[in-house]
Amino acid sequence: MNILLIGCGNMGAAMAVGISRDYDYDLVIVDPDLQRVRQQVGASVAAELASNLSEISGRAFDLCIVAVKPNLVQATARQMAQLLTVSLTVSIAAGIDIASLRSWSSPATKIVRAMPNLAASVGQSMTVAVAEPSLSREERTTVKTILETAGRFAWLEDEAFIDPVTAVAGSGPAYVFAFAQYLAAAASSLGLEDTFAAELVRQTLIGAAGLMERTESSFPQLKAAVTSPGGTTEAGLSALESGTALADLLQACVAKAAARAAALRTEAATRA
Structure with a gap:
């Protein structure tokens, strides 16, 4: 599986470490501060690094985790739609709903909105997610598998519950x-x-x-x-x-x- 991780702050780094620890997937990390990325993930993560999406233009990915700050999600999603082919996008940005993600993304990309918490950095997150109805059972299993590398995971069937979950588990x-x-x-x-x-x-x-x-x-x-x-x-x-x-x-x-x-x-x- 080809996985793209955009944004490697505390949460992104936790996801990178968990994925690399549990699976032998091809991982590409995009972050403007590659020195910080190397410090965050260390030698335990075998990943290709890029400072911007233009460096990997034209590539195709099975799954992309968008872990940038909320104010950067719109520009990131639109750039992804122009430069990349992504089958499945998982956003972990707080406050960005699926409708917004859909409006900024390629029509061919399926969308999942997830909410982990800081305990992902020690593999003990309580992560929840809500998906577009178009996701297949196999795709839902794939998302669950990836997000469980950070700790426990549960699906929400109604996006309205993301806000109270954020207030309890996220904060x-x-x-x-x-x-x-x-x-x-x-x-x-x-x-x-x-x-x-x-x-x-x-x-x-x-x-x-x-x-x-x-x-x-x-x-x-x-x-x-x-x-x-x-x-x-x-x-x-x-x-x-x-x-x-x-x-x-x-x-x-x-x-x-x-x-x-x-x-x-x-x-x-x-x-x-």
Whole structure:
């Protein structure tokens, strides 16, 4: 299979590393900063490198992953339509809907819109995608195979769900990192040395994530397993969950992120 990857920032590099690790596909990476690409992917990725699409003009690819910044997707898609033959395009740009991608792309190219998250860099992304109806079962399997190199994958049948998924899974790692930041600060305020407080929080969250991964217990069940009546955890949760404080805060957090995802989509459609 011939795969083209356009854009090799953090997410693009993660995709390149995963594909090269799991499959012996012919991979071409296009990015204007080839020195950064070499630093990002290292010697583990065997790929042909090009600084722009003109360098590979006239070539044909089975699948293209568009991993450029959202404001560059329109120009990139139109240049692809002029210079290349691409059977299947997978865009991982936030806020760019399938209708926009279709209007900028070659009629012969089938379109998939995907949303991974930063954990792709360690093979632990939660990636979702929605496809044009014209995709065959075999093509859907191909996309799933490629995107699973970054972690777990699920199809969405309705593009309307991309915005809430973005608000939870796409932005979610930042919420976890913010929680870690403030938990470590709380530990330091009790006299623990900053570096040790950070280590304590980091391993606690890693351990909790491991428990969620290895058990089918629900989140409330896992919480209950840690919480003894009258104990320290119950005392801490009484502050964290005072009234509906935490639930309300997360509801507002996800709602604002989803609204921004919708706004980005509208802005992109307006630019088109």
